[in-house]
Amino acid sequence: MSSKTDRKNLRNGLLFISPWIIGFLLFTAYPLFSSLYYSLTDYNIINEPVWVGLDNYVKLFTGDSLFYKVLYNTLFMIVVGISVTTVGSVFIAILLNNRRIRGLAFFRVVFFLPTLVPLVVLSILWIWVLQPDNGVLNTILGFIGIEGPGWFSSPFWAKPAFVLMALWGSGQMIIIYLAGLQGISDSLYEAASIDGASSWRQVLHITIPMLKPAIVFNVITGMIGTLQSFAESFIITNGGPDGSTMFYSLYLYQNAFQYAKMGYASAMAWILLVIALLITLVLFKLSNGFKAEE
């Protein structure tokens, strides 16, 4: 290749990606750094930002007890929520990926449908499914003699209610796991069968390790999704009862747009970014990247 073609290609390449370059500079890079700047100021939108150094960060960690509650609530959703959805969706995918099971297409559609419901409708739906008195879940629990909890109105059960919602909406994960399972060669299972390994041992020693790249992918995207999750808690509980569903992005939104504490909220945003990066790095290190295990 002559340098003339190289130059032409460079010019063309940059020309083609120019929409992204403009979008990146204007709507990603610039906001990213100005949010870092805002986080070091006192800013209420109406007046110019006033420099306060690290005050917002100090206040978050030493003078705002709700912030710790928010961190705990969000961590709960990441640890419990993602564990439950991962186990649930891997389990369903394994059951579906069985030659002897017919109707795969039907089941796949059923498990995927909830992901299509707009968040606002999803919220209405779950408010009524989980009504303490006459909601469908507590009614069914009543049939088998269990008195259902107050769900969204109970400080203890509100977070598990959001976990249930997440489980119901995990159809994308099921699809990804199914695709991952279909990529596992039959010969591995045949060899294990001949060696007399039980189905359970096969799942443990073949399926899960081979599925690892998909699991790491889903856990990381799930974690970032959970950190950003906002609409459901904003609509259904608005953080209540007793702050039990005040999640990170909800508290950030309230500080920014209800209390006009833009600087404080920007500090929260940067802490969020650092948390997301740290968890991603740790997961990556622990799992040795997206590589399947030998």
Place this chain on the structure above:
Amino acid sequence: MVSIRTKFKGQSIETYVIYIILILAALAYIIPFLWLISGSLKSNTELFADPPVWIPSEPVWSNYVTAFQQFPFWLYFKNTLYICAMAILGGVLANTLVAYGFSRIEWKGRDALFIVVLMTMMLPFQVTMIPLFVLFQKFGWIGTFKPLVVPAFLGNAYFIFLLRQFFIGIPKELSQPAKVDGASEFRIYWQLTLPLSLPVIITVAIFAFTGAWGDFIGPLVFLSDNKLYTLSLGIQQIMSVNDPRWTLLMAVGVSMTLPVLVIFFLLQKYFIQGITFSGIKG
């Protein structure tokens, strides 16, 4: 012989157990939908009845009519449709161009820059939300559709990724002759690459649509004028008043979900492809 028979029997029991679990799980996934539909057809008394009414004794179809009349349904529907149309147009136009530049042309620094594209996928919206609001306010865009529409024309990392994966798979031999003949990159993009990429373009269009259709936080932060509200935001605003008419809200909710379901059933293949692509190649 005996061992083979027990093994066979064991397997068939296993199959039954799997079916039972799958059917129970499927029911758990379907019932909330049916509950919403049933609720949208109840009278107010039936909705609050305890023990609950499973199937409304006399479906109140007029809930739907009333909802469309009372709630500014058509205005919000029109607004949502406009934002969705722009999201599709911008999503397809901008991202195919960008993905072409990241895959079919070789230039120095391309792959390093693509890593930056991938990294922006990890960036939570909350980090850029406040400066974006300030920026849009300075532009005079708050109270218009622009904050939701303009960015759609300036690239979306996930769509760029999907399209690039597809473009990479198109054999070089197909575009080489055109290049030798002196066709411009733009012609190769427009007349050769795009027609070959219809499946992935449909996937991008679908995700652009469903994303904009159900988006909540974008309209909440950037649309301050209630004449501009989308269906999502409009429903939430009505929910937040005291003692809303739930049956009507459910009727709107069902109506709002239906278009997405129809598109899904018509174009299911593209949905599944789009999702598995990201998961496997990610």
